[in-house]
Amino acid sequence: MICSRTPRRPGLAVVTAMAAMWGALPAHADATAGIKDLVKSMTDFVAAQKSISFDMETDLEIVTTQGQRLSLASSGAIDLSRPDKIRVERKGGFADVAAVYDGKTLSILGRNLNLYAQVPIAGDLDHLIDELRDKYARPLPAADLLKSDSYSQIMTGATGIAYLGAGVILGQMCDHVAMRNDDVDLQIWIAQGDKPYPCRYTITSHAIPGQPQYSVEIWNWKSSPEPGNADFSFTPPAGAQAVEPAKLADTDELPAHLARKN
Template sequence: MKDAADNSIGRVARWPSLIGTILTMGISLIPQARAQGSDADKLLKAMSDYVAGQKTISVTFDSDIEVITSNLQKIQFTSSGQVQLSRPDKLRATRTGGYRDIEIVFDGKMLTVNNKDAKDYAQIDAPGTADQLIDVLRDRHGVVAPGADLLLPDVYNVMMADVVEGAVIGKGVIDGVECDHLAFRNVETDWQIWIESGARPIPRKYVITSKGIAEAPQYTLRIKEWKTDVPADAFAFKPESSAKKIALSDLGDIDEVPHGTANAGGKK
C-alpha cells in the first residue's frame, strides 16, 4: 500500500495557537495511550474476528496516496472503488482514479485483470481461495486489490506481524459514526485504524505513514459503505465488445499514481 500528509510553513506561521493546542494534546495523550496498549490489541482482534465471520462483504471506499517527487514536493492522488468478497473463493475489486480505471475479477478458477482505460484485459488460471489470490497478486504480479487486506480472515496476525507498539488513542467520528481510534508502530511505518464502536466492529479508516521516506508520505483508506449482500452475478467477468485480451505480462501500468512519480508511501 501507499501514503500521504501535508505541512506548510505558511500554515504554521498563520495558526500558531492551533499548533500549540495540537502539541499540548499530543503531550497529554501519550501516557494514556501507552497504558491502553493491550486494549488496542483486543479491539483489533475483535475487528478481525468480526470480519472473518462475514461470508459475503461488499464495501465502497475512497483512498488517498501521497508521493514525494524528485524535487521533494508532496503530491496526493485520490481514487474511489469497491471490493466485493464471497468466501472462500470469489473476489471483485474496482479502483477508479484520475489516471487509472482498473477491475479485478476472480471466480475461484480464473483471474481477470481489466484495464478499462486501455480497453484490454488479461486472464490467468488461478484456482484457490480469495485469500491466497490476494497474496499471489501482490507478491508475484505487483497487483494490489484495493482494501482487500482488511477483509482477510487472518487480518489480525497479518497487521500485527511486525508491530512494536500499540495504543488506544481515544474516540473518533467517521462519516457520523463513532469509532475507536488505534495507533500502532513498527520499524518502517506508523499506522492508525478507526474501528466502528459497538456490535459491528468494522474498519472505517486506515492510515499508513512511511517513516523511511523523506517527508513521511501517507496512504489513507476510508471505507464508506459496508454491506453483507453481494449480487449472484458479481463475479462473472463480461468484457466490453471493444476490449482486447492480452497476456498478463503485457498489461500496461495499472498503478494508481502516474508512471514515473517517485517515492510513494504506504507499505506496512
Template structure:
C-alpha cells in the same frame, strides 16, 4: 441556631467540592485506554465471520517528487466479496479505471483506459489469491488485508508498538482510533464502536520513503450478508478488449498513479 446550621453544613460543602473536583479530574482524563490488540482482534474476527460483504471506498496515495513536493492521487470504488473464494473490486480515478474479478479459479484484471485485460489461473481462497498476486506482481489491492480470514495475524506481524488513541468520528460514526508502529511503516485504523466493529478508515505511513508518504483508505456503506448477483464474479471481456501478459507494459495503465510518477506509499 443559624450558626450551628451553617457550621454543620461545612462538611457537606467540602464533600460537594471534592466530588466536583473529582468529576472534573475524571473528565479531563484521556479516553478509555482499551487494549488496542484486543480491539483489532475483535474487528478481525467479526469481518472474517461474514460470508458476504459489500462496501464502497475512497483511497488516496501520496507520492513525493525529487523536489520533495507531495502529490496526492485519489480514486474511489466498490468491493464485493463472497467467502471463501470470490472477490470483485472496481476502482476509478483520474488515471485508472480498473475492474478486478476472481471467481475461485481465474483472476481477471480489466483496464478500461487501456482497453486491455490480463488473466491468470489461480485456484484457491481469497487469502491465497491476495498473497500470490501481491508476491508476484505487487498489484495494488487497496485494503484487501482487511478482508482476509487471518487479518489480525497479517496486520500484527511486524508491529512493535500499539496504542489506543481514543475515539474519533468517521462519517458521523463513532470509532475506536488505534495506532501501530513497525520498523518500516506506521499505520492507523478507525474501527466502528459497538456491536459492529468494521473498519472505517485505514492509514499507512511509509517511514523509509523520503517525505513519509501515506496511503489512506476510507470505507463506506459496509453491508454484511449482502445480496450478490450470480454474474458479479464472472468476467466477460468487453468488445474490442485485448488480452495482454501480466508483465506487459500495458499493466502500467492499471495503476492508481500515472506512469513515470515516483513511487508512493506502500499499500
C-alpha cells in the same frame, strides 16, 4: 498545474498541548491488551463475514526526488464472497479498472483502454492477496483487513500500541487506534457497535524518504455471515482486446509516468 492547500500552522501553545496529550496516552499492559482486543474484535468480525461489499476512497501519497509531496485520489468498490471470489472496481484520474476473481482466474479490465488480461491463479482469497502483493507487486486496496489471518498480519511486531479516543468517519462513530512496526506506522478507525468494520485505514511508511501515507476510507459497508449471490463471472465488453498482463498499463494506483525510474 498542481494546486495545493496549505493548512493553517498551529501556534506553539497548540503544538505543545498536542505533544503533552501524546505523552499522556496509556502504555501499561492492561491498556495495551484492551486495544489488542479491540483490533481482534474487528478482524474476527471481518473474517467471519462470508459476503462483504463496500465503497471506498483511496489516497496514495508520493514524494518526488525533489521532496515534493503529491496525493493521488481514487474511488472504488469491493464485493467479495468467501472463500475465493472478489470483484474490485477503481476509478481515478489515470485509470478506470475492474478486476474479477472467480477462484481460478483473475481478470483485469482497463475500461478506459478497452483492454483486458487474464491470469490463472487458483486458490482462496488469502492466496490471491499474497500472490498479487508478492509476485506481481499489485496489492489489493485494504487487503490487510480482508485476509482470514489479518490480526496476525496487523499485530506482528507491533509497538507503540495506543488508543486515541473516538472519532467520526463519514458519520460513523469509531474507535481510533494506532501502532507501528519496523516499516510503517498504522492507524485504524473501527466502527463502534455490533458491526466493528474498519472505517479508515492509514499506513505511513517511515522506511521511505518523506514518509508518504496510504489511506483507505470505507463506507456503505454491507456484510453477512451467509454466502451472497453476487456475480463473479467475467465477460469482456464488446470490442475489448485481450493482451498480456504486462501490456495492460496504468491499472495500478501509481501511474507509470509518475513511477521512479531506477
